[in-house]
Amino acid sequence: MRKYGLAVTTLAVVLGLPAPVGHVRRASANPHYIVSTTDDSTYDGTCDASHCTLREAITLANSHAGDDYIHIIIPDDDPGCDGVVCTITLSSTYGALPPLNDMSGGTFVNGTSQPETNPDGPEIVINGSGSYDCFKIWSRYNTITGFVINECVHGVTICDVGPPWDPGYNTISGNYIGIDYEGTAAAGNTQGGIQIIGAHDNTIGGTTAQKRNIISGNVYYGVEIWGDDAHHNKVVGNYVGTNADGTGAVPNDWNGISILEEAHDNMIGGLTSGERNVISGNQTGIAIEADACYNRIIGNYIGTALNGLDAVPNSIGVFMGNAAHHNYTGGTIAYNTNWGVRVDGAASIGNTITAHPIHSNGDLGIYLTNGGNGGILPPSITTPSCNSAGGTALVGRTIRVFSDYDGQGRQFHGEDQVSGGGTWMVTLPSGMFTYPNLTATATDTSGNTSEFSAPVRNGCEFLWMPLSLKRY
Ligand SMILES: [Ca+2]
Ligand SMILES: [Ca+2]
Numbered sequence: 513m514r515k516y517g518l519a520v521t522t523l524a525v526v527l528g529l530p531a532p533v534g535h536v537r538r539a540s541a542n543p544h545y546i547v548s549t550t551d552d553s554t555y556d557g558t559c560d561a562s563h564c565t566l567r568e569a570i571t572l573a574n575s576h577a578g579d580d581y582i583h584i585i586i587p588d589d590d591p592g593c594d595g596v597v598c599t600i601t602l603s604s605t606y607g608a609l610p611p612l613n614d615m616s617g618g619t620f621v622n623g624t625s626q627p628e629t630n631p632d633g634p635e636i637v638i639n640g641s642g643s644y645d646c647f648k649i650w651s652r653y654n655t656i657t658g659f660v661i662n663e664c665v666h667g668v669t670i671c672d673v674g675p676p677w678d679p680g681y682n683t684i685s686g687n688y689i690g691i692d693y694e695g696t697a698a699a700g701n702t703q704g705g706i707q708i709i710g711a712h713d714n715t716i717g718g719t720t721a722q723k724r725n726i727i728s729g730n731v732y733y734g735v736e737i738w739g740d741d742a743h744h745n746k747v748v749g750n751y752v753g754t755n756a757d758g759t760g761a762v763p764n765d766w767n768g769i770s771i772l773e774e775a776h777d778n779m780i781g782g783l784t785s786g787e788r789n790v791i792s793g794n795q796t797g798i799a800i801e802a803d804a805c806y807n808r809i810i811g812n813y814i815g816t817a818l819n820g821l822d823a824v825p826n827s828i829g830v831f832m833g834n835a836a837h838h839n840y841t842g843g844t845i846a847y848n849t850n851w852g853v854r855v856d857g858a859a860s861i862g863n864t865i866t867a868h869p870i871h872s873n874g875d876l877g878i879y880l881t882n883g884g885n886g887g888i889l890p891p892s893i894t895t896p897s898c899n900s901a902g903g904t905a906l907v908g909r910t911i912r913v914f915s916d917y918d919g920q921g922r923q924f925h926g927e928d929q930v931s932g933g934g935t936w937m938v939t940l941p942s943g944m945f946t947y948p949n950l951t952a953t954a955t956d957t958s959g960n961t962s963e964f965s966a967p968v969r970n971g972c973e974f975l976w977m978p979l980s981l982k983r984y
Contacts, residue, residue, distance in 0.1 A: 543576060545569035546625075547584045550592025552603040566600055566638075570610050570619070578617035579653075583625035584636050596630050597660065597693045599637040602644045608665075609638075611648035615676060618653025624686065626658075632694045633660060633726075633756060634687065640664030642702055649711075650677040657686040657723075662699035667730070672710030672741055679711040685723035688756065690730035690764065695756025698729025698763075705730040705764065710741040717749040719786030725750045728762035733770045734794065740774035747780045751818070753793035753826070758818030761793025761825075768794035768826065772802040781812040781843060788812055788843075792824035797848065799828075800836040808840045815848040815873070823847035828854055829873065833884070835859035838959060845870045851879040852920065858883030862959040868914065868924035870964075877920030878953065878963045890965035891936070891954045898944040898972030901952065902937035905930045910955045913938040915947035919967040922947055945970045 545559045547566045559568050566582070573580035586598045593599075602609065612619050626635040637660040640646045646664035647656050650673050661667040667689045670679050688695060689705040705727045708714055716735060717725050727734040727750055734752045737745055751758050752768040768791045771778055780798060781789050789812045791797040797814045800807055813820050814829045829848040830841050833856035845852040845867050852873040855863050863885055870877040880887055891911050895902040901913050909930045914921035923946040926938040949967035 543572075544581045544583055545572055547582060548586060550586060550590050550598050550600045552600055553605055555606060567606060567609060570612060570621075573619040574610065574612065574614045577614070580614075580617065580619045582619060582621045584623050585625055585627075586636070588629070597635055597637050598626065599639055601639045602641055602646065604641065604643070607643075608640075608645040609647060611650045612654045613650040613677060615651045615678070618651070618655065618682075620655045621647070621657070623658030630693055634658050634693065636660065637662060637693055638664070640701070645669055646701075649682050650679055652679065652681050655683045655685070657683070660688040660693045662690065662692065662701065664701045665703050666707045667701040667705045669707045669709065670711040670714055671707070672739070680713040682711075682714045683718070684714070684716050685718045685725060687725045689725055689727045690734070691726050691728040691756065691762050695726055696762070700729045700731045700765075702731050704733040704736050706735045708735070708737045708742055708745055710739040712741060712743045712745065714745045716745070716747045717789070719749050719784065723749060726754070726756045727752045728754055728764060728793070730764045732764070732766040734764040734768045736770040736772070737775045737778050738770075738773050740776065742775040743777045745778045746782075747778070747789060748782055748787040750789045752789055752791045753797070754790055754817070754824055758790050759822070759824070760817075764794045766794070767796045767799040769798045771798070771800045771804045771807050774803045774805070776804065776806045778807045779810070780808065781810045783811060785811075790816070790818055792816060792826060794826045796828040796831045797826040799831045800839050801831075801834040803835045803837070805836065805838045810840070810842045812843040814843060814845045815852075816844060816846050820844055823872070825849045830854070831856065832863050833857050833860050836863065838862040839864075841865045842867050844868075845873065845877075847872050849874040851875045852877040854879045854881065855884030856881050860884045861886055863961065864955055864959040865953070865961040866912065867921075869922045871916055871918070871920045871922035873920060876963060878961065880963055885960035885962070886956075886958075888954060888956055888960045888962045890962040891952045893950050893952055893965060893968045896950050896968050896971045898970060900937060900939040901950050901970075902935065903952070904934050905936055905954055906956070907932060907934055908957050911936045911938065912953050912955070914951045914964070915945040915970065916949050916951055916967065917947050919949060919951055919964055921951060921953075921964060944972060
């Protein structure tokens with residue numbers, strides 16, 4: 513898989529040249545530390561040709577001002593290597609790895625420098641023995657890529673610990689976090705996969721397959737974004753809760769992604785297919801809670817496999833509760849065993865849901881409860897036909913019309929804003945509705961979106977049935 517740049521990187525190391533990242537830098541100013549052993553129990557504080565542990569390399573990169581590169585090139589006769597992967601088990605003598613904390617420059621921690629031996633994933637396993645945090649970041653512009661990160665307490669923690677540190681602009685990409693090196697079975701971190709606490713502008717994943725993280729099998733959550741200084745983080749292009757093929761569940765036992773405690777303006781997914789996360793197989797796919805606001809969930813597959821078609825259910829697709837407000841949910845939400853989207857609580861308001869398709873969820877596609885989204889009522893479709901739907905609603909509301917086999921939103925057909933006369937109408941430019949039932953949602957000017965309306969037949973079953981049957 514992600515052997516991008518390996519040959520160049522390895523050559524660069526041999527020649528003492530800078531790694532192929534960033535702009536050209538003087539090698540002498542930006543040392544490469546080459547980790548050469550899996551044994552974390554010996555620490556002499558130096559990295560040389562005879563001995564360099566990951567712990568030593570991180571410590572030296574921190575103390576050296578400016579950017580640094582840590583490559584992993586462990587001989588295959590190292591006792592920690594089995595011919596497929598090399599496992600660095602954190603020592604009980606030293607515990608958690610030291611945080612990356614050099615505010616004068618970022619550190620690029622590169623597991624992809626290890627020669628290819630594992631056809632199913634990264635070659636270097638970091639194992640926290642179930643007792644220790646593994647990677648920790650307190651500073652800026654760091655990258656962690658190309659690792660299997662298993663059985664830590666937290667796999668990766670990006671944490672604001674206060675001045676002089678300010679964590680931001682870090683990248684976590686191309687890792688297996690909480691799942692084994694074959695990408696098929698849980699080897700969970702005992703609290704969670706990636707934790708972003710009070711940190712901003714970090715990127716989890718990327719838009720290419722090489723940058724995809726598989727974040728699955730963690731005991732509580734896959735990714736947690738926490739605190740009012742946690743903003744403008746992006747989670748893009750990852751598989752969260754599935755195997756490495758994106759075809760089956762390897763659940764994060766609680767939430768795939770948690771956004772909470774006033775975290776705001778974070779982006780899960782994006783408008784391009786490369787930014788899409790597959791968030792499936794978890795207890796709850798995405799949970800936004802505790803005053804988290806202005807977060808955007810766009811373009812993801814939530815409850816489906818990589819192909820967007822097969823079911824890999826979460827229990828709940830998206831949960832917004834406990835005063836989660838003014839968040840936005842789009843994308844595909846299907847096959848979740850309970851609700852597609854649940855908005856819960858009287859202070860959970862202004863949450864706009866334009867997601868489609870939403871279909872085949874076990875309970876309602878959109879469920880408002882305990883005053884969520886102000887309990888805004890869906891519109892009634894009073895004039896259904898083969899190619900149009902209309903009705904009445906409060907002036908200013910935006911009505912979105914869908915068709916479905918059931919009462920959700922398998923196909924989006926268009927929207928209209930309720931006119932001064934209190935009426936709305938969506939008319940297809942051509943053809944007729946895709947599925948026999950019509951539903952609609954209403955969104956008010958404060959951003960609250962309703963449940964789906966009770967489904968009504970589209971009024972052209974006589975025409976629709978024969979056309980539909982031709983497909984089977
Ligand atoms: Ca050493
Ligand atoms: Ca440094």
